[in-house]
Amino acid sequence: MDLELLRSCGTIKRYNTDAVVTLEGENTNEMYFILSGKVGVFLNTFTDDAVKLTELSVGETFGEMSLLDELPRSATVIALEPLSVLEIDRSNFELFISRQPEMAFKMMKAMASRLRVANAALSKAAASSQIPVPANTEPAAAKAVQTNTVKAFFPEGHKTYSLVPAFDSSEYIFEKNVHCPICGNKFLAYGQKVSKLRSSCMDKDLRRRYENFDSLWFNLWTCPECCYSNFYNEFPNLSPSKFKLVTAKLSSILNGQKLVITNDIDVNQLFTKYYLSLYCAEAYKAPNIKLGKIWMNLMWLYRDSGDEAMEKTAAASALSYYQDAYLKCDSELKPETEQQLCIILAELCLLNNKPEDAFKYLMSARKQRGGNRTYAQMAEFRLDELKEKEKSSSN
Structure with a gap:
């Protein structure tokens, strides 16, 4: 293997021990070649503990699947010791493979081996414990969901909606115990079985569509106690310096009133969670690109609910933040x-x-x-x- 050629096709990145290199469910698509150190590959099975699939060391690669199929990461990779990797994106990957085709065969063997290990780990986990099935997956219209409205929580023009998901989510989600980094509360949230998702198409505005599933309904985790809300792959990582900012913002908005946050698959609960995530992100001064992303998700949700006026309102906010992200990027x-x-x-x-x-x-x-x-x-x-x-x- 020509290491010098390999180095010319990517960017060297370094990570400390215990650093997360890729996170299961995130939408990134670079692959990595290990120059020094060692990583562990973990799969979040349907129990509270992650399953360690394998360890990889110098000369081995990971991240190929997301690079090739453009789907979310199927596993979490963590540095087990000081780590140096070469990050390779899709355009450079094609260049490298064309000049060094034996690398493609090596990667195919590695992925086949990992698939066998993953299947064995899942079979063992399924045999040793019963896989929990979400209890609250019946259509929202079939049950009364307890919601309460806090004055000025939603923007002017927001309504109560009756949208029901046109898919059965039980095959693609699982319940997971989540620990709130702000208040310490432990609660159940839904995780996505990313390995089961099959991409069907992409909209003109880059909204990813999946067969029989819509990830828009399961992108967020929201603490029912303190109402902290965030995208699930970012939820645990809020730094302590931002706790007071989020708490103060939510206290100001809720003004002593209590929101009822449930796991019911209900569109009005979903709107509540997205707006909570927006207020939290504003509190800790999240990057403009993230604020734009939240408004974009709200825009899609209003569109699905048939509210054109609020879709345009959300689109205007998304445009403002995305333009700032593009024109004022540091x-x-x-x-x-x-x-x-x-x-x-x-x-x-x-x-x-x-x-x-x-x-x-x-x-x-x-x-x-x-x-x-x-x-x-x-x-x-x-x-x-x-x-x-x-x-x-x-x-």
């Missing part, structure tokens, strides 16, 4: 990330009646140097579509 964005941001911005501009800005963002995504070919093609196709629409309307 650090350089990866080419692929910049493409994604430009495509999202283009669709938000169209929703906010700014077609000229949409064209500019799509042009940037199409021409991005070192970017992802798929995103460039998406931008080009969308440009052609808009040009054709403009031409038809002028005739």
Whole structure:
């Protein structure tokens, strides 16, 4: 193996012992080649404890699956000792494989081996303990869900909605004991069986669609005691310095009233949790790109609920935050990330009646140097579509 060629196809990253390199369920798609140190690969089975699948050391790789299929991470990888890895993105991966094809065969053998280990671990876990099945998966319309509205909690124009998920979630979720980092409360939350998700398509605004499942309903964990809410892959990692900021913000909004937070798969509970996550993120001054992401999720939820007015309201907020993330970014964005941001911005501009800005963002995504070919093609196709629409309307 030509190590010098390998080094030319990626970025060297270093991690301390116990650092998380990849987190199960997160949407990243780089692969890693271990230069020094050792990692453990863990799978969150349907019990409270993670199952350790294997250990990997110098010369081995991980992260290939997400790089190849663009699905969320199927396992968590943790540094077991000081670690140095080479991070390789998709464009550089293709270059490396074309110059050193024996690496592809080695990776196929490694993935086959890990699949056998994972199957064995899951079989053992299933045999030794009963896999819990979520109890509250019946349609929201079939039961009364206790909700209470705090004055000024929702923005003007928000309503009570009756949207019911058009899928059976029980096959794709499991209950997990979660520990709130702020108040210490332990509660049950839903986890996603990411290994079971099958991507079906991607919307023009990059909303990922899955067969018989919508992750929009299960992206958040919310503490029923203190109401701290966050995306599940970020929930445990809130730093202590932000606890008081979140507590003060929620106290100000709730003003002594108590929200009822349940695990019921109910759209009004879901709206409550997304707005709680927004207020928490505002409290600890989350990056603009995260605030934009929350508003984007709210926009999709309003769209699914058939509320066009609130969809546009959420789209305007998402556009504002994403534009700030793009134009006022303190650090350089990866080419692929910049493409994604430009495509999202283009669709938000169209929703906010700014077609000229949409064209500019799509042009940037199409021409991005070192970017992802798929995103460039998406931008080009969308440009052609808009040009054709403009031409038809002028005739």
